[in-house]
Amino acid sequence: MDARTVVEPGSHIRVEGLTVAYEKPRGAGTFVAVSNANLDIARGTFVTIVGPSGCGKSSLLLTIAGLVQPASGCVLVNGKPVSGPGRDRAVVFQDFALMPWRTVLDNVRFGLELQRWSGEDLTARARRYVELVGLKGFEHYHPHQLSGGMRQRVGIARALAVDPEILLLDEPFGSLDAQTRDEMGQELLAIWEQNKKTALFVTHGIDEAIFLADQIVVMAKNPGRITEIITVDLPRPRTVETMDSKLFIEYRRKIRGCLAL
Amino acid sequence: MTNYRMMVSTLSVMAFLALWEIAPRAGIVDARYTSQPTRVITAGFEIVRTAGFLHDVSVSLSEFAIGFALAIGIGVPLGLLLGRFPVLRYLLDPPIMAIYATPHLALLPIIVVWLGIGMQSKIAVAFVGGVIPILVNSMAGVRGVERSWVVAARSFCAGERDVFVKVILPASLPSVILGIRLGLSRAVLGVIVAEMYQSQAGVGNEIMRYGSEFRTDQLLFNVLLVSLFGVAATSAVRALEEKLWTAGK
Numbered sequence: 452m453d454a455r456t457v458v459e460p461g462s463h464i465r466v467e468g469l470t471v472a473y474e475k476p477r478g479a480g481t482f483v484a485v486s487n488a489n490l491d492i493a494r495g496t497f498v499t500i501v502g503p504s505g506c507g508k509s510s511l512l513l514t515i516a517g518l519v520q521p522a523s524g525c526v527l528v529n530g531k532p533v534s535g536p537g538r539d540r541a542v543v544f545q546d547f548a549l550m551p552w553r554t555v556l557d558n559v560r561f562g563l564e565l566q567r568w569s570g571e572d573l574t575a576r577a578r579r580y581v582e583l584v585g586l587k588g589f590e591h592y593h594p595h596q597l598s599g600g601m602r603q604r605v606g607i608a609r610a611l612a613v614d615p616e617i618l619l620l621d622e623p624f625g626s627l628d629a630q631t632r633d634e635m636g637q638e639l640l641a642i643w644e645q646n647k648k649t650a651l652f653v654t655h656g657i658d659e660a661i662f663l664a665d666q667i668v669v670m671a672k673n674p675g676r677i678t679e680i681i682t683v684d685l686p687r688p689r690t691v692e693t694m695d696s697k698l699f700i701e702y703r704r705k706i707r708g709c710l711a712l
Numbered sequence: 713m714t715n716y717r718m719m720v721s722t723l724s725v726m727a728f729l730a731l732w733e734i735a736p737r738a739g740i741v742d743a744r745y746t747s748q749p750t751r752v753i754t755a756g757f758e759i760v761r762t763a764g765f766l767h768d769v770s771v772s773l774s775e776f777a778i779g780f781a782l783a784i785g786i787g788v789p790l791g792l793l794l795g796r797f798p799v800l801r802y803l804l805d806p807p808i809m810a811i812y813a814t815p816h817l818a819l820l821p822i823i824v825v826w827l828g829i830g831m832q833s834k835i836a837v838a839f840v841g842g843v844i845p846i847l848v849n850s851m852a853g854v855r856g857v858e859r860s861w862v863v864a865a866r867s868f869c870a871g872e873r874d875v876f877v878k879v880i881l882p883a884s885l886p887s888v889i890l891g892i893r894l895g896l897s898r899a900v901l902g903v904i905v906a907e908m909y910q911s912q913a914g915v916g917n918e919i920m921r922y923g924s925e926f927r928t929d930q931l932l933f934n935v936l937l938v939s940l941f942g943v944a945a946t947s948a949v950r951a952l953e954e955k956l957w958t959a960g961k
């Protein structure tokens with residue numbers, strides 16, 4: 452086999468010199484959300500992106516999702532440049548983005564329908580993912596009848612149901628209360644451990660970032676940029692006790708330091 | 713709770729009917745002017761038996777049905793298009809707003825000049841009355857679609873067509889139905905008033921004729937007919953609407 456055809460295991464997602472900019476309203480020029488970002492994410496790793504509001508962490512994630520076009524630089528997935536959304540990636544949104552007229556089950560079916568899945572009973576498949584995220588019994592509820600945590604479970608099930616290689620989560624627990632947030636984090640990890648898809652998770656919670664991650668990408672603002680990449684050597688599977696360990700507290704101090712710069 | 717509400721509402725209707733029946737008998741008002749429930753009912757039985765009745769009802773119903781169907785058939789797609797494409801909206805907004813602000817009955821004389829006093833002019837008035845609320849609400853429905861729903865659809869590789877069919881259409885449906893309900897009463901109004909203005913047949917024509925002949929019993933029976941139709945049709949659309957809203961929340 453030609454050496455060049457071997458997929459480099461070290462770069463499932465590669466971000467090269469990426470700059471993302473938005474037009475300001477009323478022609479007030481452009482706002483640079485992400486400036487010259489470089490990043491390599493290995494297959495099967497859980498990477499969190501942490502940073503203050505306005506540091507461009509969501510923009511970085513949405514560019515990898517193909518929902519935002521870069522001003523310069525590029526994103527490569529499996530060595531191929533990203534030009535738009537693809538079946539290899541699925542996104543979990545901060546505001547859930549569920550269709551209010553669809554039931555839980557039909558919301559989970561949504562991605563399958565759009566990606567024209569066939570040769571399989573879509574409802575049965577959706578039902579399996581509804582059960583995976585612990586919503587058995589709520590299949591025929593509408594989103595407005597569910598709590599925030601349950602809504603995001605639907606969002607996660609919808610993303611997992613299309614069997615993506617890469618899971619992109621944009622502050623998925625940002626609007627949940629602290630306790631629900633911790634529970635969801637633990638459950639997300641438990642689901643992730645089952646097949647270790649590459650996961651990219653944006654958050655502004657330091658503990659959440661450490662608890663979930665193999666690697667933490669720390670970002671700063673004005674302009675939005677990557678300032679540090681920290682590898683987290685905490686053993687898996689992780690539990691509530693992990694957060695009380697000495698090592699965890701040390702990571703917390705280190706990241707606080709990075710963010711304060 | 714609902715039973716209590718029904719009881720009180722029924723009570724007010726009964727009280728009104730009783731007063732209407734008794735007041736002329738007690739000599740408080742003149743029945744030639746006010747008529748009476750029993751006289752309206754008696755007149756109704758006589759009218760229903762006449763040969764012209766079915767013809768008048770079918771003329772009015774056809775005018776309404778055709779005009780309103782056209783209003784839905786043109787108003788809904790056009791409204792959705794205008795909501796989806798801002799350029800079209802900017803282009804057509806001034807004329808639409810101008811027609812919206814104009815009482816559509818003010819157009820009646822010119823419509824009669826163009827289309828004559830037959831069914832066509834009534835169909836046109838029903839259409840003009842119905843189409844504007846349908847169009848405006850369909851447009852508002854599309855504009856009320858949340859960006860995040862569209863972005864979510866795109867993240868699953870949805871194209872323009874998918875976004876329209878899977879997001880825009882279901883999301884704006886409740887608003888479309890609301891427009892249809894609002895358009896309905898304006899279309900009914902259009903048909904009846906157009907018939908009263910210049911016509912050869914129809915329930916509105918009958919109302920006008922009985923009025924000029926000073927036959928209040930028969931006149932009021934026809935009015936009652938129109939109002940019952942309006943209530944029934946509006947309730948049907950409202951039931952559909954409520955079903956969609958509960959599903960859509």
